[in-house]
Amino acid sequence: MIGKTVSHYTITGELGRGGMGVVYRAHDDRLDRDVALKFLPPNLTADSVAKERFIREARAASSLDHQNICTIFDVGESDDGQTYIVMAYYEGQTLKSRIDEGQQSAEAAVNVVVQIADGLAAAHRKGIVHRDVKPGNIIVTPEGVAKILDFGLAKLSGTKVELTAQDSTLGTAAYMSPEQARGDEIGSGTDVWSLGVILYELLTGKRPFAAEYEQALLYGILNENPAPLSDLQPDVPEDLVAIVERALTKDPDQRYANAEEFAADLRAGSIAIASAVGIPVQRSASTRKSISPIVAGGSAVVILALVALVFWVVQQGDSGASEVEKSVIAVMPFTVQGDEELKYLETGMVDLLSRKLDGAASLRGVDPNALLGRLGDNVRGIRDPGEAQTLATGFNAGQFILGSVTKIGSAIQLNASLYDTDGTLQTEAETTAENESQLMSSIDRLAQLV
Incomplete structure (x- = not known):
């Protein structure tokens, strides 16, 4: 071929x-x-x-x-x-390859699984169940972004699935839910189970159910309980152990109903979520030689620059307004121009900045999932302050942020604007990295501003 x-x-x-x-x-x-x-x-x-x-x-x-x-x-x-x-097509490695390299830290495990859960949640909201969630179907890009593959082979929710010879490999069966193994009707809980298996495996380096033969494996999934995670890894926080146990409940009615609930508990847990768009990437020595650390982390540096920039904007805001109005802030989807590979920052910045601002200097960020959910499935960067004003007011926010990322040649221009929800523009700020190799110095300049 x-x-x-x-x-x-x-x-x-x-x-x-x-x-x-x-x-x-x-x-x-x-x-x-x-x-x-x-x-x-x-x-x-x-x-x-x-x-x-x-x-x-x-x-x-x-x-x-x-x-x-x-x-x-x-x-x-x-x-x-x-x-x-x-x-x-994405550069990167499968999650299976990362697992093969060794057990992951709790932070790394949670940060990749929450991204997968976010992607599955978007599918579940449309009634689509992946049904074959496994490490081999997840790509992690050099920037640490998880991508779920093979949604083209997914089944619509409520479809009855038969275990066929095509499905019946140990690598696939190990991530099957009990209802899938029985050939019952499946729903979004099937994907939750599979993701629970992945999280267990990332945390312990072992699958919760393993056997040399497929029938023995399926018997274990249907009738046995996995070794307690806390016995294998005593350092894993209790709340994370409880999340894994709920995801691996054999009765789908007792499991998380969908991936959105799963992700919400992960975010509310004791393990810090690094960001919505990237996780620390563990590279082998050979990979380190072929990828410049600055280039590979370029998108992450852009995000850090924008975080610093937004804090500067917020601190420059009008302090005369009441604390009640100023305390709630809504981050709108960013516009991204000039580079399709940066498009994920449209929604990624909503999650990242909202959570970074939440609790800082008495600020409270509007829940990003709620805000993006209000926009529906066709989310895109918001430019119009009037549209943002209406959206922010619906969440009782006193302020909102509009932002943009623009790639011009090799340069990356970063902008953020702070508005009151009466439509008044409080302040604007801008910074530019001439190229990816200068992103770190751009961060230094922003740090001096802050």
Whole structure:
């Protein structure tokens, strides 16, 4: 297949293969970008009814627009009748590879799992269940952003799933929920279970259910309890142990109802969430040689710069207004221009800045999940102060922040504006990093301002 052109995609290399198909790296000759092409096994689209069902489900999955979900661009069929999915291509490593490198710290584990939960929550709100959440289906980019893969193979909520030979590998079965193993009707709780298995494995370095044979593995999932997490890792906080135990409750009615509830408890727990858009990346020595620390952490540095900038803006605000009005602040989705790879900052900054501002100098940030939920599924950066004013007022906020990130050539321009909810612009601030290598000095300048 290497070197072959399918439609307007030229295949340049193989990325991986498994029971659900072969994935190739390809170049989109029309839009001049790299993509991933996944060719599905013939049995998945063996007849017209099966193919129609697959296309319908892939169409539903492609509607998911979230920073932690791999984007699906297209579904097509090659000249020889092979069905394929066109997905975004991401640099990075699978979560499975990270697990293979060794046990993760509680902070690193929570920070990656909360991102996965956020992505799954967006799907659950649309009634879409992934049903195959496992470390091999999660990519972690060099910036530490988790991306959920294979949503094109997801099932709509309420679908009854049969365990087929295609599913029945130990690697996949280890993350199956009890109801999935029985072939019962599934819902969003199935993804919660799988994510609980992943969190357990990240924290302990071991899967909660393991066996040499599939039937023994499924028996354990259905009838046995995993070794207590606190016995394997006594240093894990009690609240995190309780979250894992609830996620791994065999009765789906006693589990978290969806990933949004799971994520909310993780954020309310004792482990600090580094950010909504990135986690610390553990790299091998060979990886460190090939990736500049400044470049690899470029997006994180931009985020830190914006945090410093927003604190400066808030501190410069009009102190004459009442504390009640000033104490609640709403961060609007940032506009991002000039670099599609920075698009995740549109919603990422809402979460990051809201939580950073919450509790600082008696400020209280509007809950980011509530704010983004109010905007619905088609969230985009807000430019209009009038629109932001209406949204902020709905949360009884006395102030709101509009912000932007603009990539111009190699330079990155950062802007933030503080408004009262009566529409009065209090102040504006701006800083520019000439290129990624100067981002650290840009942070130093902002620190002096603060």
